[in-house]
Amino acid sequence: MPAMHFHVCWPDGSTEACYSPSTVIGEYLTAGEIYSLTEFTRRCSSALNEASQRVExxxxxxxSSAMDQLTRINEKSALYQGRQDAKVSVTAIAPVGPLP
Known part of the structure; x- marks a missing residue:
């Protein structure tokens, strides 16, 4: 199963490489798109749960890696709850490459 990284930019400008064990993430998120915090977390929840089911x-x-990633996304998202202007941009989606 081809694992993927999806790179995001949080509302505070910090960036993060997130993990999906499946290409299904590309059905829920699009590189170059900006999502409201609520929409981003909803899409990630759907995608990572589906990815975990595919692994199963x-x-x-x-x-467990998909569920750990979802937990990290939810924890990070909680920092921005209540901010109406909170947006998350997906800067890239790419296959996980070999370690250097």
């Missing part, structure tokens, strides 16, 4: 169908167990 293939290997017989859910993907």
């Amino acid at each position: 169908q293939k290997y017989g167990f859910a993907c």
